[in-house]
Amino acid sequence: MTTAETxxxxxxxxxxxxxxxxxxxFFANTVAPHREEFAAQGFPSREVYRQAGELGLLCMSIPExxxxxxxxxxxxxxxxxxxxxxxxxxxxxxxxxxIVPHYILAYASEENKKRWLPKLASGEWIGAIAMTExxxxxDLQNIATKAVKDGDDYVITGAKxxxxxxxxxxxxxxxxxxxxxxxxxxxxxxxxxxxxDTPGFERGRLLKKxxxxxxxxxxxxxxxxxxxxxxxxxxxxxxxxxxMQQLPQERLIxxxxxxxxxxxxxxxxLAYVKQRNAFxxxxxxxxxxxxxxxDCATIAEVVRTFxxxxxxxxLRGALDVKTAAMVKYWTTDQQSQVIDRCVQLHGGYGYMEExxxxxxxxxxxxxxxxxxxxxxxxxxxxxxx
Numbered sequence: 001m002t003t004a005e006t007x008x009x010x011x012x013x014x015x016x017x018x019x020x021x022x023x024x025x026f027f028a029n030t031v032a033p034h035r036e037e038f039a040a041q042g043f044p045s046r047e048v049y050r051q052a053g054e055l056g057l058l059c060m061s062i063p064e065x066x067x068x069x070x071x072x073x074x075x076x077x078x079x080x081x082x083x084x085x086x087x088x089x090x091x092x093x094x095x096x097x098x099i100v101p102h103y104i105l106a107y108a109s110e111e112n113k114k115r116w117l118p119k120l121a122s123g124e125w126i127g128a129i130a131m132t133e134x135x136x137x138x139d140l141q142n143i144a145t146k147a148v149k150d151g152d153d154y155v156i157t158g159a160k161x162x163x164x165x166x167x168x169x170x171x172x173x174x175x176x177x178x179x180x181x182x183x184x185x186x187x188x189x190x191x192x193x194x195x196x197d198t199p200g201f202e203r204g205r206l207l208k209k210x211x212x213x214x215x216x217x218x219x220x221x222x223x224x225x226x227x228x229x230x231x232x233x234x235x236x237x238x239x240x241x242x243x244m245q246q247l248p249q250e251r252l253i254x255x256x257x258x259x260x261x262x263x264x265x266x267x268x269x270l271a272y273v274k275q276r277n278a279f280x281x282x283x284x285x286x287x288x289x290x291x292x293x294x295d296c297a298t299i300a301e302v303v304r305t306f307x308x309x310x311x312x313x314x315l316r317g318a319l320d321v322k323t324a325a326m327v328k329y330w331t332t333d334q335q336s337q338v339i340d341r342c343v344q345l346h347g348g349y350g351y352m353e354e355x356x357x358x359x360x361x362x363x364x365x366x367x368x369x370x371x372x373x374x375x376x377x378x379x380x381x382x383x384x385x
Contacts, residue, residue: 012074019060019078026055027086035090038214042206043167044090046126053123058097062105067118073249073314077256084260087356089363090214092164094253096120100127102249103173103189107233107242112191116171128169130160130220131243140175141184141240145222147176149229154178154190156200156225162370166218167203170194174222175243178236187239191231200225211362248324250371252310258331259307261364262300262338268356269293269342272349289345296338303331322384329377332367339364 030051031044038044052058060075062068069075076098083093101120104113119125133143145158156176160166172192179186194201204219234242270293273283283289310327313319339361343350350357368374 016074016078019075020082022055023057023079023082024086026052026057027083027088031088031091032086035087035214038090042208042213043216044214046123046168048091049096049123049126049168051123052091052093053121058093058123059101059117059121060097062101062117062121066105066113067121068101069121073252074311076253077311080253080256081260084257085264087264087359089212089359092215094250094257095129095164096127098253099246099250100129100171100173103129103233103242103246104191106246107189107238108191109230112231116191120171125170126165126168127171127173128163128165129173129175130163130166131175132160132162134159134161140243141187143175143177143187144180145174145176146180147174147178147188147190147227150226152229153226154229154232156190156192156222156227158222159204160220160222161204162207163218163220165216166220167206167216172220173233174227175239182237184240185237187243188236189233189239189242190227191233192225192227198225209366211359211365244321247372248319248321249314251324251328251377252307252314252319254367254371255303255307255310255327255331258335258364258367259300259303261335261360261367262296262303262331265339265342265357265360266293266296266300268360269296269345272357273345283345292341292345296341299334299338303334307331322381325372325377325380328371329368329374329381332364333374335364335367 031048034045034048049058056069057079059067060069060071060079061073064070080094080098083091101117104116108116120127131140133145136143145156145160147154147156156174158176170193172194174190174192176188176190177186178188192201196203200223202221202223204221207217207219209217233239273289273293276283307327310319310323313323339357342357343361346355346357349355352358
């Protein structure tokens with residue numbers, strides 16, 4: 001390695017450390033004080049997105065020419081890690097900054113990139129992607145929402161559910177069938193600019209969840225929503241391929257969050273058992289507690305190593321579908337198991353919402369379901385064996 005290469009590596013590490021400090025401060029000072037408010041109303045305020053945009057925390061891996069930070073996924077990974085460790089599950093940044101902008105960057109026209117990406121990067125607009133339908137779940141090739149050409153527009157009819165950022169979104173990527181007879185080859189992605197007043201567009205219920213209560217998860221309905229054909233991403237029939245190309249990053253985001261959640265749970269539990277006494281001595285003095293935490297800490301280390309390896313592959317453009325599925329399923333399985341063991345070590349207090357470990361347990365359960373259920377991930381992996 002040359003001196004110049006070494007210097008670049010040191011500069012990059014220093015930059016990521018500075019970013020981590022900035023993100024940590026943002027979540028602690030700007031988001032955390034509103035945790036109960038966001039949970040009570042079922043969605044975060046739009047203001048926190050604008051404040052994140054002002055700090056340069058949004059769209060960090062999007063080129064500067066489109067209003068982004070000109071960085072890499074490593075920058076996004078730092079943001080997601082600090083969000084988890086800061087205890088925030090209200091802002092759906094994985095979707096807004098880790099997923100939606102990359103569909104636009106990869107497949108939108110140059111005109112639309114310049115129109116949409118700067119508004120996402122500034123936090124003026126909030127992004128969402130509508131894939132899941134009431135009857136499809138992870139079965140994306142069998143979606144029923146239709147887009148029919150009419151003049152220069154598509155007319156969209158259908159329904160979506162479990163849509164993160166659905167209530168707040170201004171820009172919405174919609175998975176539709178442009179040809180219902182072709183299965184996966186009939187799936188296309190179109191982008192709609194939406195508001196509460198958009199004809200043919202309706203935001204349904206804010207869905208009540210057992211965890212991530214401050215995170216906006218909404219039903220969406222389309223009844224004659226008109227979207228310009230120029231808002232098609234790529235070409236008709238390419239939507240399923242586009243989803244498959246982008247889903248590895250989405251699944252890697254799940255792995256990054258899982259690694260951070262495991263580390264946070266172990267740290268939180270270690271602090272608790274060292275100050276909590278039972279039978280005249282700290283819980284940490286008991287062999288079972290020490291063995292449990294030794295096991296959990298080892299799992300945390302293995303998960304971190306696996307995730308970091310996957311991030312490094314992704315930065316080189318070498319993260320394949322199989323490995324991304326492995327990361328998503330295995331790390332989120334470990335997340336659930338480790339946090340459950342940490343709840344047990346807290347005893348009755350682990351079941352109290354005011355304790356961070358209880359919120360981690362409730363917030364994390366969905367990780368084995370979204371971005372493709374873990375059973376689907378295993379089936380996907382098996383296809384490559």
